Amino acid sequence: MELKDKVIVITGGGRGLGRAMALELAEKGAKLALADLDQEGLDETVGLCMEFGVEARGYIANVSDEDSVVKLFNDVATDFGALHGLVNNAGITRDGLFIKVKDGEVVSKMSLDNWNLVIDVNLTGTFLCGREAAIKMIELGNQGCIINISSISRHGNMGQTNYTATKAGVEAMAVTWAKELARYGIRAASIAPGYIGTEMVMSMKPEALEKIASGIPAKRLGKPQEIANTVAFIMENDYVNGRCIEVDGALRI
Numbered sequence: 001m002e003l004k005d006k007v008i009v010i011t012g013g014g015r016g017l018g019r020a021m022a023l024e025l026a027e028k029g030a031k032l033a034l035a036d037l038d039q040e041g042l043d044e045t046v047g048l049c050m051e052f053g054v055e056a057r058g059y060i061a062n063v064s065d066e067d068s069v070v071k072l073f074n075d076v077a078t079d080f081g082a083l084h085g086l087v088n089n090a091g092i093t094r095d096g097l098f099i100k101v102k103d104g105e106v107v108s109k110m111s112l113d114n115w116n117l118v119i120d121v122n123l124t125g126t127f128l129c130g131r132e133a134a135i136k137m138i139e140l141g142n143q144g145c146i147i148n149i150s151s152i153s154r155h156g157n158m159g160q161t162n163y164t165a166t167k168a169g170v171e172a173m174a175v176t177w178a179k180e181l182a183r184y185g186i187r188a189a190s191i192a193p194g195y196i197g198t199e200m201v202m203s204m205k206p207e208a209l210e211k212i213a214s215g216i217p218a219k220r221l222g223k224p225q226e227i228a229n230t231v232a233f234i235m236e237n238d239y240v241n242g243r244c245i246e247v248d249g250a251l252r253i
């Protein structure tokens with residue numbers, strides 16, 4: 001798919017990886033519809049995209065809320081009259097051990113609230129946005145591509161029972177959609193980033209970050225641009241379908 005003048009929705013486009021993706025696609029001439037909860041971040045990303053001379057709009061939307069997602073895709077269809085791509089990028093963490101034991105006693109456990117929060121945003125949000133994007137692409141007569149942002153943690157990671165479940169789930173959903181939607185000219189794929197230097201990761205303790213970087217064969221965190229490049233690669237290559245691309249400096253959890 002040639003990206004020039006294509007309409008792409010990016011969730012969580014207000015900062016971090018979403019912003020880097022938006023700027024990469026804007027540089028290639030795509031029109032951007034950015035969805036986030038954070039108005040300030042959205043305004044900033046939209047402004048930066050427009051510096052490339054492309055149309056860009058921000059939408060306040062909560063990906064875990066069905067009405068909000070339906071409204072988002074209706075608004076995008078009205079404003080742009082087309083839809084060719086979606087990056088399901090919005091995501092959160094609420095890390096904590098499954099159970100914590102001290103002196104033979106269970107002293108804490110992952111709360112149901114922290115399980116549900118992460119499931120709602122990362123998994124249900126991806127489901128809802130993927131579904132509404134596919135419907136709009138078909139209704140508008142467009143072919144397109146959906147990319148789910150998974151994680152290297154998807155095979156399991158200490159302290160991330162909730163997050164890892166969602167990141168395995170979004171990879172599996174992309175495979176299912178690739179099989180179901182190919183007949184409509186819609187592709188789906190996923191990306192599993194390793195540790196990338198965004199706020200989500202940089203908010204970890206410096207000692208933990210140092211330990212992580214030293215354990216990566218590349219000996220550094222990834223850059224948001226390296227994930228943005230992968231998004232553009234998948235969008236532009238029509239025979240990439242159903243697969244997960246790992247971008248992790250050779251780190252395997």
Ligand code: NAD
Pocket residue numbers: 011012013014015016017018035036037038041061062063064088089090091092121125149150151152192193194195196197198199200201
């Ligand atoms: P980030 O926290 O910097 O940005 C996430 C964005 O999503 C924020 O702008 C936030 O406002 C938005 N968001 C959160 N909840 C939302 C909701 N309910 N509805 C709409 N928007 C919402 O995170 P990031 O590091 O840029 O990560 C982006 C994606 O990449 C996430 O799915 C994350 O799990 C994944 N990922 C990140 C890394 C990494 O190292 N940074 C590694 C693997 C996977």
